[in-house]
Amino acid sequence: MPLPQLDPKDIPPPWMVVMLTLVFPGGAQLALGEKKRGALFVAVTVILMGLFFLVFALLVADFYGRMQTGQAQPTDMGGRLAQLGYVLLAGVVEAAVAAVDALALRRRIVAAKR
Numbered sequence: 001m002p003l004p005q006l007d008p009k010d011i012p013p014p015w016m017v018v019m020l021t022l023v024f025p026g027g028a029q030l031a032l033g034e035k036k037r038g039a040l041f042v043a044v045t046v047i048l049m050g051l052f053f054l055v056f057a058l059l060v061a062d063f064y065g066r067m068q069t070g071q072a073q074p075t076d077m078g079g080r081l082a083q084l085g086y087v088l089l090a091g092v093v094e095a096a097v098a099a100v101d102a103l104a105l106r107r108r109i110v111a112a113k114r
Contacts, residue, residue: 011113017106021099028102032109041098048094052087059084 012020012031020028026041059080 011106011109014103014106017102018099021102022095025095025098028098029105032102032105034105037101037105041094041101044094045091048087048091052084052091055080055083055087 012028017028017032020031024042025045026038026043029035029038029041032038059077062080063077
């Protein structure tokens with residue numbers, strides 16, 4: 001796969017690549033010119049954010065419903081809390097993969113310019 005053709009002054013430094021990825025996974029790939037790969041990471045991020053808010057809304061709705069009937073017990077929420085944790089863990093793993101990928105991409109682009 002051919003590398004994006006960037007002017008050397010347009011290649012962001014490594015710290016900026018990591019920060020772009022941590023703020024929004026896929027952002028560094030887009031800044032480095034890898035539009036398809038960046039769009040893939042952005043799509044996964046959006047899906048994970050949607051899943052997070054869905055599970056959180058279900059957790060709150062379930063707790064609120066139990067509270068209305070006087071059955072609210074913190075120990076009853078374990079399944080939903082575990083789901084929320086899995087979604088958060090997936091987001092952290094995705095951000096780490098995106099950061100490693102962006103740094104490797106930057107390294108290949110810089111090496112090709114030499």
